[in-house]
Amino acid sequence: MSELGEAFCLVCGAPPPLFGERMCEPCFRKRVKLAEVPENVPWVRCARCGIVELQGKWVNISEEEVWDELIQRNLKFHVDAEDIGIAFETRRVSDRHTLIHLQLEGVIDSLLFQEEYTMRARMANGVCLTCTRKAGNYYEATVQLRSSGRKLSEEEYENLRKTLDLVKESLSDDPMFFITNEGPVTGGYDVVLGSKGLARAWGRHLTKEYGGQVVETNSTVGRKDGIDVTRLTLLYRKPGYELGDxxxxxxxxxxxxxxxxxxxxxxxxxxxxxxxxxxxxxxxxxxxxxxxxxxxxxxxxxxxxxxxxxxxxxxxxxxxxxxxxxxxxxxxxxxxxxxxxxxxxxxxxxxxxxxx
Ligand SMILES: [Zn+2]
Ligand SMILES: [Zn+2]
Known part of the structure; x- marks a missing residue:
């Protein structure tokens, strides 16, 4: 018989050592889990360009990074768990399904727990914002390349157009930095762009390199969520003369x-x-x-x-x-x-x- 006042397992009456809410080690291990792991976890990839949606935001990340993210976001560890370790391996079972085998360990109340789980990552196809807008011929800005003083040759227009790629590369990645449409028009060349910011950056580059002026025109094309939707037209006139002429x-x-x-x-x-x-x-x-x-x-x-x-x-x-x-x-x-x-x-x- 245990003496009065001496602690014992609340479940089976065993003597100390006791853990958690006064349980012996076998009873404690039966009732406590290191982690809760869902069987299926969904994720979305753009069917057109392959970028991934994470918490409502489209990001360009690798599949390895997707697995890391899914693990980080879906595993729930016991509140008292310490020294947590996670190891995993993946196995693709179909185009859309990948099994993530997990080996977890951690310490709760000085006891080491080691658990294994399998989580199924289920990919769904979506269409990202950029691809939706591209498909809908979305644009924010038109840059009109023209000249003053003399006509430019086709090659000169090509060279001016090439500088847009340089400007794009020099700026940080933005999903709206796409070209909706472009081509020669009477007396010049037009480029229709997804981003006003890109159009303006290009305009600044052109005047710095080739002189001349940019004239900006904004037009209101409608209203969305109480805000005017505007479009920007940048008219760039390259002078007919160049430095040294x-x-x-x-x-x-x-x-x-x-x-x-x-x-x-x-x-x-x-x-x-x-x-x-x-x-x-x-x-x-x-x-x-x-x-x-x-x-x-x-x-x-x-x-x-x-x-x-x-x-x-x-x-x-x-x-x-x-x-x-x-x-x-x-x-x-x-x-x-x-x-x-x-x-x-x-x-x-x-x-x-x-x-x-
Ligand atoms: Zn017990
Ligand atoms: Zn896309």
Missing amino acids: VIRWRENLWRPASWAKDGAIVERIDRQERTGATWRDLESSQVLARMSEHIVVDLINQDSSVGEFLDPTTWTMASIRLPWDHKAKTAARIARIEGEWIALHSMAIDENVSIE
């Missing part, structure tokens, strides 16, 4: 040296002069010799103001007035302007761009 502007010849915030810095060719001009100022300008058409010639004879060289178009000697910054150099950069050769002063950009 020879242009006629206000009766004189100039070369754009760099892009400024609302125009370009231009350098005059026949004397030392540098000035800023707005896009509007430059609208009347005309490209006379593109930088890619300039050539560099060796000077055979020269005095202080005139140089002689072999004209590559006729193979006869020709003379030109030397540029204002000429300091007995042996070569000169020249451009054919309205049937005549004109020597150009040196600009920083000449060092970076090679001449064929």
Whole structure:
């Protein structure tokens, strides 16, 4: 007989040691489980692009990460469990079903528990937000590529379009960064995009690289959940001139040296002069010799103001007035302007761009 007041198992009357709510070890183990594990756990994958839905959010994760997530979210451990260890193996049984075999261990009230379970991960097909919107021809913004001053070639439009891919890569992954539609239109090229943010980032890149302006237009197309739904149109006009070209502007010849915030810095060719001009100022300008058409010639004879060289178009000697910054150099950069050769002063950009 146990003495009065001495603890004993409430279930079977066995003497200590006792655990939990006063039970001997066998009774405690019979009544307590380390973990509760559901037999079936569902998950959703986009049938079109393969991304996974987790707690209402679509994420691009691997299958391994899906199993980790399902285990984290579906296992319920005993409130007093400590030193928990989880090991698992998976076995695919069909396209949609994968068995997750679990080996669990943990300590409750100083007793080590080791348990094994099998959980069935059941995949359901869904369609993510991006794919739903793509399928519905959803778009938020249109970027219109155009030019001013001269027509751009197909190749020039292709090069402008390629920069969108660069901009997209440089930004972090966003499911709305997709192209709904694109193609040439009369006088330009249009790209229809899923994201206003991407359209604006591209517009900034274009003006930084090629100069020119972006004009934004917002239009309201409806209302949803009490908020106006707007669409953005970005009209980008690439100037007909590029840095280094020879242009006629206000009766004189100039070369754009760099892009400024609302125009370009231009350098005059026949004397030392540098000035800023707005896009509007430059609208009347005309490209006379593109930088890619300039050539560099060796000077055979020269005095202080005139140089002689072999004209590559006729193979006869020709003379030109030397540029204002000429300091007995042996070569000169020249451009054919309205049937005549004109020597150009040196600009920083000449060092970076090679001449064929
Ligand atoms: Zn007992
Ligand atoms: Zn999708």
